[in-house]
Amino acid sequence: MEAFLPVGVALSLLTVSAFFAASEAALFSLGPEDQENAGPRAKQLLEHPRDLLVSVLLGNLVVNLVFFALVPRLAAGAGWSPLAAAAVALLAIVLCGEILPKTLGLRAPRAVARFTALPLAAVVQILAPARRAANAVIEVILRALGEAGKPEQGITTEALAEVLERSAGEDLLADEADLLAEIVELDSIRVREIMTPRVDITALDLAAEDASPAISQAIEERRSWLPVVDGGIDRVLGCVKVRDLLRWPERPVDQLVMPVKFVPEVASALDLLDTFREDRTSEAVVVDEWGGTAGIVTVEDVFEELVGDLRTEEEGRRPAVVPLGEGRFRVSGQLSIRDWNELFGRKLVPREFETVAGLVLALLGRMPRAGDRVSAGGLELVVNEMRGRRVHEVDLRVLREEER
Structure with missing residues (x-):
């Protein structure tokens, strides 16, 4: 025993x-x-x-x-x-x-x-x-x-992307797989790629005697809020809802100002969504590495990255790319290089340039003028329209082999 x-x-x-x-x-x-x-x-x-x-x-x-x-x-x-x-x-x-x-x-x-x-x-x-x-x-x-204090993660975005790709290949998911893949990709998209740049910001100065022009511009741009500044766009004090300005036009602006969230331009779009969820807000001011205002961003900007522009053509927004025929396109200067690569399957330039306008500016080495012509990646780019100091539209032409 x-x-x-x-x-x-x-x-x-x-x-x-x-x-x-x-x-x-x-x-x-x-x-x-x-x-x-x-x-x-x-x-x-x-x-x-x-x-x-x-x-x-x-x-x-x-x-x-x-x-x-x-x-x-x-x-x-x-x-x-x-x-x-x-x-x-x-x-x-x-x-x-x-x-x-x-x-x-x-x-x-x-x-x-x-x-x-x-x-x-x-x-x-x-x-x-x-x-x-x-x-x-x-x-x-x-x-x-250097890993202490970081939240536990059940699955990495890379692993999830691999699962989604395999599932789509097996016809287990269709449009759902594409949408989920876009959500996973949000982790690699920087806020600066989806924000409204500072040159396009309509702001309300605290000292403004008449808020009507800013309100009209916000309504035209279909914005529900305005950043409130003190003498310049780099001094953002907070934000104000357009509906509050319309409801209480007699009140001073400083009585309507609400706190606004500031986010770095290098943050990921996925982190931005987490910030919006935690703070129960839907808009933020984007700051650059020096603390200046780089732009503004909303939850709508993130959703548009997932499902496309939420506004219809009837609402007056021109498409970012207009085919002109015979390998020619008219594109918005604000078209991102990443979107270009996705649309045309062409690696235009490295990602250090965020937009087509940025590419033109870098190639010229000076302020562009209408009619300026540059070449990059087998393409000819012609500045079609300037608005102030901004490149508004660019005509692209695919160069023939003998022209390259």
């Missing part, structure tokens, strides 16, 4: 190791809907994923160490060499303690999670002191790597 005791203990330890492996695979593979169906205990465990993971790994580590400590005694009882016993033990742990239970956990995650949640919750409580010590060590390492 005594000879069978180590074998029984080893099998029990192997079962516990399989329990940890199956529960880890099942719980961490649950989606939001699966978490709801897996029961309240499983959902509660997943509210603290790091504590859960550290507890599972610590428990499994202890079990495996005790299991391998029994190997010499098992080898002596069976008359095996220590090396042969170690090989069998390793094979048993890999197959029965890892691969098989994790496969089961991935195939039936809700059932396994529901079955293992209660005992696993007890393990999490028992290992709390050891887990706190392990977490302290983890924090020291993360701080040394």
Whole structure:
């Protein structure tokens, strides 16, 4: 009987190791809907994923160490060499303690999670002191790597983009995949690419005696708010709703001013959406690296990046690209280089230029004039129209091989 005791203990330890492996695979593979169906205990465990993971790994580590400590005694009882016993033990742990239970956990995650949640919750409580010590060590390492304090992420945007691309290829998603891919791409789009630049900002000066011109311009541009400045666009004090100016025309502007959010131009559009959600706002002033006003941005600008211009042609907005025939196009000076590349599949220039107007300005090396002509990337660009100091429209022509 005594000879069978180590074998029984080893099998029990192997079962516990399989329990940890199956529960880890099942719980961490649950989606939001699966978490709801897996029961309240499983959902509660997943509210603290790091504590859960550290507890599972610590428990499994202890079990495996005790299991391998029994190997010499098992080898002596069976008359095996220590090396042969170690090989069998390793094979048993890999197959029965890892691969098989994790496969089961991935195939039936809700059932396994529901079955293992209660005992696993007890393990999490028992290992709390050891887990706190392990977490302290983890924090020291993360701080040394510069990762401490960052939120835990369940999936990277790169991984999500790969999943969406594969799903679209398998016809699992159609237009939904395209839209979700655009959402993922928001993480790589800078605010400066979608903002209204400072030269196009209609602002209301705090000292203005008559707000009517600014109100009329805002209504024409279909804007619901105006930045309020003190003597210049780089001194933004806040913002004012156009409806408030119309409702209380007799009130001084400073009584209607509300705080406005400032965001850096290098922030991603995805971070901008998070800012809007957290602050319960829909507009912000964009600042450059020197603290000056670079532009303004709204939640509508982000949505237009996803689904296109929200305003119809009947509302008076000309398309950014107008085909003229025979490889010729008339484009807005504010057309972004990224949009050009997406529309025409042509890598026009590196991304250091944000717009076609910026490209023309850089190639000329001076202020453009109507009729100026430059070439880049197998294209001829002709300044068609200037508005003040801005390049409003540019005519593009694809050069023939002999012209390049």
